[in-house]
Amino acid sequence: MMISTRGRYALRVLIDLAEHNTTDYIPLRDVADRQQISLKYIERIMPVLTKNGYVTALHGKGGGYRLEKSPDSCLVGDILRLTEGTLAPVSCLECSQPVCPMQQNCPTLPMWKKLDKMINSFFDSITLKDLMQKKIDG
Amino acid sequence: MMISTRGRYALRVLIDLAEHNTTDYIPLRDVADRQQISLKYIERIMPVLTKNGYVTALHGKGGGYRLEKSPDSCLVGDILRLTEGTLAPVSCLECSQPVCPMQQNCPTLPMWKKLDKMINSFFDSITLKDLMQKKIDG
């Protein structure tokens, strides 16, 4: 599996925040209920979105999260890379992995690289707004 | 990770067999040495390629494997689906998984479906011969 629940949940939370956008802060409890996602699990994913300016968080009563960017300026690719770490379809392409001994003349490596580029530019061509407007035809 | 060593090794073994193609059978030992792949591990991957007509196997002394199809008739997509089981980039798309409760109006599902199609047709547009001729530009 290339894209885990981390990235998928993050997208759904951001969309949910956008759809219920007010000047108020929205408690994650509400989002989790609507999206049927474990609250405690998604709680651990949110800080990375806060630190990168996608949302602001407010502690305490009346607190919660508020979307800080307009949905049409949020690239799905950026959000996924942030939450997933990498979108590489094979471990050969991850810098964390030890270098493959066959890398120099591996006949398949160019194919993985090309796919990796395809995947990244696919996600970079889609914004949160596109998803909300169901502009993507599966 | 979407594509594990199973599929990647299978491709490399088939290419290796094609590159050393003779009328003889080639012992997997030789391929494993050249490709620096664990013999015992790849041994377990081969039978699915035998059963699907990609290679014929001969037991005993002088035995081994022989490629049965021409490299330009072997689609990378077929080989990967055979060895990996599925190329689905998210678990939502796997029929083995329980159905997602939000599936009906999930705003992200069409995107995953579109990506899935993209990935499958990408691999279906590449043959073993293309890989051997390094026709893919990463």
Next chain:
DNA sequence: GTTCAACATACTTGAACGGTAGGTAATATT
């Protein structure tokens, strides 16, 4: 100062990956 919410840390459970070990079946050579 109590309540509510974000944030932090540790732990758990299950599955998968990537392999190893040992044995059996089939074929060729001697």
Next chain:
DNA sequence: AATATTACCTACCGTTCAAGTATGTTGAAC
């Protein structure tokens, strides 16, 4: 016939990761 060689089969193993729980601590509003 015996032996060597090779594919094939089954079981096991160690590590990592996904996904989620549990239990707090910090910060803000009332």
